[in-house]
Amino acid sequence: MNIRNLKPIFNYFFAITLLLSCNGHEQKEKTITFWSSNASQEILFTAYFADKWNENHSEKLESQPIPEGQSSEEVIMAAVVGRTTPDIYANMWQGLVEMYAKSGVLVPLDTIEGFTDFIMARSGEAVVKEITSADGHIYQIPWKINPFMTIYNEKKIAQLGLDVVPTTYSAYLKAGKDFSKDTDGDGYVDKWIGDTEVKNIWHQRLNNFYPLYLAASNGAPLIKDNKAVFNNEYAVGVFNFLQTIYREGYFAKESNTVGSDKFLAGHTATKWTGAWDVSYLERYKEDDFEYNIAHLPVPDDHRGVVYTYADPKNIVLFNTCKNPALAWEFIKTMIDEAGDLKFLELSGQIPRRQKIKENEVFQVFLRENPKIIPFIDQSNYVYGTDNCEVLIEVLDIISQEYESCVIHNKKTPAKAIADASRAVDILLGNF
Amino acid sequence: MAITFLYPFFWMIMASLTPEKLIGSLTFIPDSFTFNNYLAMFGKIPIGRALLNSMFVSSVITLGVILIGAMVGYALAKTRFMGRNFIFYLIIFTMTLPFQITLIPNYITIVKLGWVDQYTALIIPFLVNNFAILMFRQSFMSVPQALIDAARIDGCSELRIIFQVLFPSIIPTIVTVGILTFMTTWNEVLWPLIVVRDEMVMTMPQLVTLFSVGGRADAQLGVKLASAVLLALPIMIAYSFFQKYFIQSMASSGIK
Amino acid sequence: MQVRPKKKRSILPYLLVSPYMLFFLVFVAFPVLFSFFLTFHKWNIISPMEYSGMDNYTRMFNDRLFWKSLRNTLWFLVIHIPLQIIFALGLAVFLNSKIKFKGLFRSVFFLPVIVSGVVVTIMWQQLYGFNGGVINQLLNSIGLGRVGWLTNPAMSMPSIAIMATWKNVGLYIILFLVGLQAVPEHYYEAAEIDGASSWQKLWYITIPAINPTIFMVIILSTIGGFSLFIEPYVMTGGGPLNSSLSSVLYIYKQAFEFYHMGYAATLGFAFAFIILIIIVIQKKYIEKKY
Numbered sequence: 001m002n003i004r005n006l007k008p009i010f011n012y013f014f015a016i017t018l019l020l021s022c023n024g025h026e027q028k029e030k031t032i033t034f035w036s037s038n039a040s041q042e043i044l045f046t047a048y049f050a051d052k053w054n055e056n057h058s059e060k061l062e063s064q065p066i067p068e069g070q071s072s073e074e075v076i077m078a079a080v081v082g083r084t085t086p087d088i089y090a091n092m093w094q095g096l097v098e099m100y101a102k103s104g105v106l107v108p109l110d111t112i113e114g115f116t117d118f119i120m121a122r123s124g125e126a127v128v129k130e131i132t133s134a135d136g137h138i139y140q141i142p143w144k145i146n147p148f149m150t151i152y153n154e155k156k157i158a159q160l161g162l163d164v165v166p167t168t169y170s171a172y173l174k175a176g177k178d179f180s181k182d183t184d185g186d187g188y189v190d191k192w193i194g195d196t197e198v199k200n201i202w203h204q205r206l207n208n209f210y211p212l213y214l215a216a217s218n219g220a221p222l223i224k225d226n227k228a229v230f231n232n233e234y235a236v237g238v239f240n241f242l243q244t245i246y247r248e249g250y251f252a253k254e255s256n257t258v259g260s261d262k263f264l265a266g267h268t269a270t271k272w273t274g275a276w277d278v279s280y281l282e283r284y285k286e287d288d289f290e291y292n293i294a295h296l297p298v299p300d301d302h303r304g305v306v307y308t309y310a311d312p313k314n315i316v317l318f319n320t321c322k323n324p325a326l327a328w329e330f331i332k333t334m335i336d337e338a339g340d341l342k343f344l345e346l347s348g349q350i351p352r353r354q355k356i357k358e359n360e361v362f363q364v365f366l367r368e369n370p371k372i373i374p375f376i377d378q379s380n381y382v383y384g385t386d387n388c389e390v391l392i393e394v395l396d397i398i399s400q401e402y403e404s405c406v407i408h409n410k411k412t413p414a415k416a417i418a419d420a421s422r423a424v425d426i427l428l429g430n431f
Numbered sequence: 432m433a434i435t436f437l438y439p440f441f442w443m444i445m446a447s448l449t450p451e452k453l454i455g456s457l458t459f460i461p462d463s464f465t466f467n468n469y470l471a472m473f474g475k476i477p478i479g480r481a482l483l484n485s486m487f488v489s490s491v492i493t494l495g496v497i498l499i500g501a502m503v504g505y506a507l508a509k510t511r512f513m514g515r516n517f518i519f520y521l522i523i524f525t526m527t528l529p530f531q532i533t534l535i536p537n538y539i540t541i542v543k544l545g546w547v548d549q550y551t552a553l554i555i556p557f558l559v560n561n562f563a564i565l566m567f568r569q570s571f572m573s574v575p576q577a578l579i580d581a582a583r584i585d586g587c588s589e590l591r592i593i594f595q596v597l598f599p600s601i602i603p604t605i606v607t608v609g610i611l612t613f614m615t616t617w618n619e620v621l622w623p624l625i626v627v628r629d630e631m632v633m634t635m636p637q638l639v640t641l642f643s644v645g646g647r648a649d650a651q652l653g654v655k656l657a658s659a660v661l662l663a664l665p666i667m668i669a670y671s672f673f674q675k676y677f678i679q680s681m682a683s684s685g686i687k
Numbered sequence: 688m689q690v691r692p693k694k695k696r697s698i699l700p701y702l703l704v705s706p707y708m709l710f711f712l713v714f715v716a717f718p719v720l721f722s723f724f725l726t727f728h729k730w731n732i733i734s735p736m737e738y739s740g741m742d743n744y745t746r747m748f749n750d751r752l753f754w755k756s757l758r759n760t761l762w763f764l765v766i767h768i769p770l771q772i773i774f775a776l777g778l779a780v781f782l783n784s785k786i787k788f789k790g791l792f793r794s795v796f797f798l799p800v801i802v803s804g805v806v807v808t809i810m811w812q813q814l815y816g817f818n819g820g821v822i823n824q825l826l827n828s829i830g831l832g833r834v835g836w837l838t839n840p841a842m843s844m845p846s847i848a849i850m851a852t853w854k855n856v857g858l859y860i861i862l863f864l865v866g867l868q869a870v871p872e873h874y875y876e877a878a879e880i881d882g883a884s885s886w887q888k889l890w891y892i893t894i895p896a897i898n899p900t901i902f903m904v905i906i907l908s909t910i911g912g913f914s915l916f917i918e919p920y921v922m923t924g925g926g927p928l929n930s931s932l933s934s935v936l937y938i939y940k941q942a943f944e945f946y947h948m949g950y951a952a953t954l955g956f957a958f959a960f961i962i963l964i965i966i967v968i969q970k971k972y973i974e975k976k977y
Contacts, residue, residue: 433792439810442810499707503704506704510699512700518704525711528959529910529913529958529962529963531913531934531935531938531954531956531958532718532722532959533718533719534942535722535948535955536952537714537718539948540713589699614801618803618805620805625943636803640920640921644920644921656810659809663802663806667798670798674797678793681797682862
């Protein structure tokens, strides 16, 4: 084989290498790396502040969405293990911070000058207490929440002769019975009262079981003093409610990854979701699509305000960050009043700030975006996650029982919850 | 029967060209066409970069597998040394070893070497391929010894003998090893999923997989299908040109 | 006849095989030993490793999901292997007869083989849809009713097996064709003179002749079944009710969702051991039979 015959091969490699190096990272002059969540609005938000920062600072900031993955929690864990974490990560699920803090990969933020005062003024004492780690340090900046509520298609609910979506179990089931039917006569239900992901992955239970449990129980924990405390009437009630829904065919049993969005297409009338969904709907809905918001369904005998899951996502600094004080300087620009307003405008998610409704700065936005107001009201009655290092595994256990009881009707709710509770206690080493 | 083999591809291509709300009712030809799914997808994921990554990784591996495979295969076929049979049986043994055993420790090796998110993690573990070594060994065994002896008398070094004197007579083997290696590395998903989490280094099938299970598609089916169509395209184009070689290579892989 | 000088002979072959030895030590020998070591430990990589004795093994024997994933894989093989052989052999016999467009058919059947499994999986996930999927629309329109391809726990593995058959059948058609063409024509002629039916010819001449190919299809399908990952990962996440949780998916979940590295390594060992046993049994049984 002659050397000249190999020339095309060399050219090919040369071309690919050249192309790869052309649009690679320009890491040399960037000093702070920032990962935002994957949501398109948040990518815009972060880019806006990164550009602003880079105009005025010699130490540059490079922002990018967290790499695509099955869940952001999985991607972050892989980055921690592989030591490829960013300096700042702005979508950290609160339920994982304690574990990372204990493994020593997070920067204790309260050691930064002025940090605690700033957070105290923005979010208030109760929130600061909630996010303080067991060792007394603070490892996370309480950034944003997405209280879970029911969003409903107003026209579809009106078809049932109702003004607003039902908010008790029995009324919701009644609506399910009236609404869920086979409209094209092929023998299968094609309209459902609602829909929630059925996949058996732990984080999916944060979209259905957990918010409903918090709503029913006025924000009771799952784990307390390292013991499972969810074997109660509320958890059983939620399982019972959801089991009835699936048994009677009021929800589709199919994963949302098959087919298009059922709510936007009008195949479902309600969904349980967070504030971010408002901007999603505004972006993708048809012009004549009308929707409104209500609190989650609760047991018929429920009294008082209705709690829900806050879905808290916070900002953390990884110890790969070389200049935490500078990183904090940048973060402050994102979460001061002007930053929070921009965040509301671009993403429609709720900053974890006290008295948004009373604050002058936000008045114009709230007047123009009334759909956000129910979520802001709800954010006074939210609960985050329990301080438990193995929360993912707890939710995985609940998820296993959820699937077999709620979706496939293999167990009674009481048995499923009791089994889950026992398995969690074994996990926590209580036997 | 043949239709059932073509229709899924046809459906996917049509669906990727259909506006989102019409995909649900699509069975044959959509009522209206759009390229929006493709445009939206290009804005969401660096798929061009992933294509280049895949080409780079698969090409380097293919080249490495051919060079190393030929060297080791030659040594096993045409030289005598202590432990030759031992190495031969080692290769056979390694081939039968299920990858489930080495998956976790190899990931940890990559972590400890600091190769996470690097091309080295995607390339180095695949540079040596037992099957390729055996293929080369077999074809070198059928090369007449006289050819080698003549080259040695002319003063050729052993590497020159392998790559210049013997290569022209084993071109079918090189093509087969090349196509098989390129195809298997191109289609590999599990390993990249484990060792690479940086989108700038991700291979194309990996990026498309994550796009289909992850959140950035905003639950829009059309853009996911568009990414799958793009993933299928390069290899389908290569197939339409070199069909004969593809089929022959795959067939010989099974027979040996 | 060796022409080389002695000195050269001793070093050179070792230089040539050195890349292989390096590879073997780093990516085969070390991992196997290290993996065995890991099975006695609890480790999530970021925290210090803890010795845990036989915990991983006792846990595995009591782990419902370990047995479930093993049963799922065997269930997959029970459906997939016969389907694969019947379709591949049937189509190969068809292509071996005197028909038009032989080459065209061959290329069409081969198309799914070369396309990435990810593409095939994303495509079929949508075709299998319960409510809007094309297959159910078709079944419904001819009055058969819908099938819960991916939503019914009893159907998810069969659905994946059908898809895998569809994807691989082209390759096995080619392999069978090679086998069929090697059968001497006069065998069939002699059988015809003896008045054998087509079935008898298939059973007594064709099948014994291509038996090595059948054996290979079985081995390759077995290895493929134990490697199933991307199909359930994308289509079902292992559900419903863990009915499509494959062995590799379960290892992946333990390792990269929960970072139970020690337990994942234990599972890897167990599954590898099971694969080897199954292959040894298959080999014995089939070699004895013919």
